[in-house]
Amino acid sequence: MDNIISAAECFRDLSNNNLTGPIPDFLSELPNLNILLCENPNLAEQVSCGLKKKKQQHTSVTPVFTYSEIQKITNNFERILGQGGFGIVYHGCIGETQVAVKILHHLRFKGLKNFVQRHVDVLVRVHHINLTTLVGYCNDKTNKGLVYEFMANGNLRTYLSVSDSSASVLTWEGRLQIAIDSAQGLEYLHYGCKPPIIHRDVKPLNILLNENFQAKISDFSLSRNFPTEDGSHISTRVARTPGYLAPEYYLSNRLNEKSDVYNFGVVLLEIITSKHVLSKTHDHISDWVAFMLGKRDINGIFDSRLERNFNVSSG
DSSP, X not given: OHHHHXXXXXXXXXXXXXXXXXXXGGGGGXXXXXXXXXXXXXXXXXXXXXXXXXXHHXXXXXXXXXHHHHHHHTXXXXXXXXXXXXXXXXXXXETTEEXXXXXEOGGGTGGGXXXXXXXXXXXXXXXXXXXXXXXXXXXXXXXXXXXXXXXXXXXXXXXXOTTOTTSOOOOHHHHHHHHHHHHHHHHIIIIXXXXXXXXXXXXXXXXXXXXXXXXEEOOOXXXXXXXXXXXXXXXXOOOSOTTOSOTTHHHHOEEOHHXXXXXXXXHHHHHHHOOOSSBTTBSOHXXXXXXXXXXXXXXXXXXXGGTTOXXXXXX
């Protein structure tokens, strides 16, 4: 009899409550808690109408927004933060919290039928201080979008562009910290996720900076789980930014964590030099650095805006 009473006390029926957000974390710590979650259509993941233990349900539940809610969040798409190959990013607010809302290009939906769901499937698995956080998403039939945490200082590429006089010049110490932050985010994807994740598009445009210039890797549009059956790589077509693809890929058509490491190495050269990976003055940034090293002009490799305020022995 005592067991029956105990079980009844731990049952909670949350059906038909129009739940939209994640269930509070502390509930997962309560022993033998059972929750009924049917008829809550705005939960990010489908749930069974059967009785479930909270710990079984406690995967990351991401809010789903309607397109009309996205319009309100962005104040009818008033302010554009940036634009990429998959869509336009707008500034938004949910209450007092600032967010960034990426709306996908309509013309690309045919080839990106499951884009949002694939993106969400990756992001609900990753939780790290150096990876951008998914706040929610919109997956309407004709309007699709992703809602992220707002990163006040934009992307790293802006601060590496010599031609952009409006951007503050990053100090040498600041650049080192951004490199460390990015490396930690990448390490988490490779070794902290099961199965591991290859980002496949690490570049300054996809490294965002918050109000404290803390770096976070963003844009998991091309990310893939690995390994495959042989436990070492995935085979995939070229789908990345020119200049960042590891040379050996063209021979093997195979990617693994080393492909991201090559990307990151290129990013390090960009952080040091502030040069683009490809330009009219050099075929590839690595070729230019090799040329300068051949001339024994180590100081000439560094961004001239640093005015020699750096330590070549850092690392």
